[in-house]
Amino acid sequence: MVATENFVGRPILRKEDGDLLTGQARYVDNFTMPGMLWMSLVRPPYVHATIDSIDTSAAASMPGVVGVYTGADLGLGALPFVWPITEDIKVPVHYPLATDKIRFAGDAVAVVLAETRAQAEDAAEAVMVSASELPAVTDMRDAIKDETVIHDDLGTNIVVHWSHGGGGDQSVFDSASVIVEETYDAPRLIPNAIEPRGCLAYGVAAMDEWTLISATQIPHIAKVTLCGVVGIAESKFRVIAPDVGGGFGSKLDVYAEEALALALAKRSGRPVKWIEGRQENYVATIHGRGVSHDCTLAGDESGKILGLKFVELADMGAYFQLLTPGIPELGAWVYMGPYKPEAYWYEFKGIVTNATPTDAYRGAGRPEATYVLERLVDSYARKIGKDPAEVRRMNFHEPFDVATTSIMGLQVDSGNYEPLLDKALELAGYDQLRKEQQARRDRGDAKQLGIGLSSYIEMCGLAPSNILGALRYAAGGWDGATIECLPSGEVIVKTGTSPHGQGHETSWSQIVADGLGVDVDAVEVLHGDTMITPLGMDTYGSRSVSVGGAALHFAMEKIKEKARTIAAHELEVSEDDLEWADGSYRVQGAPDKARTIPDLAVSAWHAHDLPSGTEPHLNATAVYDPPNFTWPAGTHICVVEVDTETGATDIVKYVAVDDCGNVINPMIVQGQVHGGVAQGVAEALYEEAIYDDGGNLITSSMTQYLVPTAVEIPSMVTDNSQETPSTTNPLGVKGIGEAGTIAAPPAVVNAVVDAVSHLGVTNVGKPASPERVWRAIQDARGGAA
């Protein structure tokens, strides 16, 4: 079917929904195989301890148990870590099973294989581990003292110091008339994809061919890295990401359990399945954030920001996972935000602790950076007695539509920041809100109004491979696309991105339908299987549309070039006489003489009369390496009511104005903003992984860790109408997956502080729980809290 309408830019309903709505989804836990065994890990109740002995004999004789294995039994390679960000970084060695020391609560020391899940879990509890406890250091401010060194061979817990170095005239930090200094902490967060992790490994031993079905965001990266850990030929190894129930960075990793399931499938010759429990997830799957910043802003009395300085401490956890120390570095490039400081400084130290490894959590470095910058800007505005909206306005970088080098050293593709602020102020009814706020203050109401702003830029579209190389990242940032036009009229799209809720099947179909002049339903998008789509770098960092989507564009260019050659041959004209219009190649001046892509797919398939030198079949592959990142921007405004008697915060209005470049599907974009903002609100008001003095995670299940419900999350007003095209890619797209998570935390906490600033409160820690708010009010009043 030929379509002449445009699909891009319209809220096309999702193709993905049918199976998900009717209980037919293919999450990894829904797969079962004949002869399948279950794997369970032995995670002893220690946080930091030297292993003295592991007795597996009782477990091995339990019903249904096929085998119990320690790290020494399996002899696997170390788990992958791919971002040694400095030459002198100290890298903790990380094996799938600990053999010498237990270094965090998720460290497993043995693994059980049994006929059923219950038998495997029962036997795992019967493995006797004798260990000598060591002091547990889960707070990085303790770990930095090096009184207890967690990796003896490294000699210190301070494993990396990365400095971006300074830019501009550093003397402003001494000479400026206004200096604002603040320390902001961001606690550890637990990602909480509602589907826990899990995997199923199987193969044909005689052929030495192995497959891993895994709840992962990164089947391609998992394939490249796991074959070395387990000892499988890359050419005989296939990774499948089936339907995946959310990731948020927590499945952007290669985990011990994936390596163990593969190794045990090889060893047993039977399929091996592992499904993570939620409490297991809380200790064994990566955490996010866990940073602290000392911040300095140098400015003048008029509101002009002259210099920004950030010195960060980042909690790495007990080991490096795939990217761990790279996360602060990902944020390093957005500390100037949408502003134009004359000078900056950024550096961070990474500290090993006895807590779960940290790694990418939605936003990955950029929420950390944006939070401290936007809190600092508000603090500055308060100090000089200016409206925070006006301080932002007077410091915005002027609009630009050609790539411009920022003071942080990377080229920003395009930006127009002030209209985003204006739109947000208008949608929020800002002036009226300020009047209402003043009236409540004048009346001394118990419930005070707070208005919080956050203006941000993002760095998305990971990433130009040459820049990744310069940053010492081990892989590239390209992505692949293959398009096949079938004689039936269907168009198969094989993408290297690996969606887990983002709706790529729908958005990619829209892009291809417009590009090739076919109906959106004629396009079938395949993804998440390294055998079907071998060329890929997967989904994270708001990269999918700006890299994988752009790859579609270049594959379509090749398709159309070949199609044009065939069309000219069939229509007996020169290629120059053809124009691409209304979804077909037609002879200029004779629009009746035309060939559509489906027409030409048939010609290319039967190949009865192809022009000389043209290969049969209308298909093409493109691998696209982006020349630059993409840089979305926006302003969010949060309005809260704070009960000054209890400290409780209620969000009464939330406005998100985001410029993500050209929008492919506004419904999906809006959904991404909703979800991102919800996670940002969660971070601002509710969520925090808390450890006790013994290093035990107190918030160890969903009953203690406050994942917000529909009651806590506000209804949001979103606007994506400003579409400043990216100059990086031909689609002009920038990315939207993380914007909400980046923008929301400072908007919300700024609103909370704003609500009580007239009482003398200048800072409330994150999450701004009722207790924290109440204590801040009491402290400001000088009362005994």
Add this chain to the structure above:
Amino acid sequence: MTNVSVNVNGLSREADVEPRTLLVYFLREHLGLTGTNVGCDTSTCGSCTVLLDGESVKSCTMLAAQVDGREVTTIEAMADGDTLHPIQDAFHRNHGLQCGYCTPGMIMAAASYLKENPTPTEEEVREALAGNLCRCTGYQNIVKSILDAAGSLSGVKV
């Protein structure tokens, strides 16, 4: 082993299960009804919500043995052939799902709730969903879907 006999989605199903078998694992592993998902160990997330004698329950909070002789409805029985149930259809039209993992539980919770309160307000829907967690949608389009379904369900038996 305990013998349980349950009417599941209109069919009489019988199995010998370990006494400790939870309803959700009875559905998933004994009956192969994998549409009902498991998201936590603590009956917090609501992904496993099904209808028991027409009312929503978290199927990880009950033993299979407890539902002996009763009626269970799961997500697999909501659509009528290729025709989506009005709640499923509303989720589709309002982008009420992203990764889809919480979705069956949300739909079953909504089905039960809309029977109790066919014309809820937004606030009431939000309160009614307090036992079901979603990490993708920020709940906004889930709430919108359920309000939309409430409208189109008037007169339709859930």
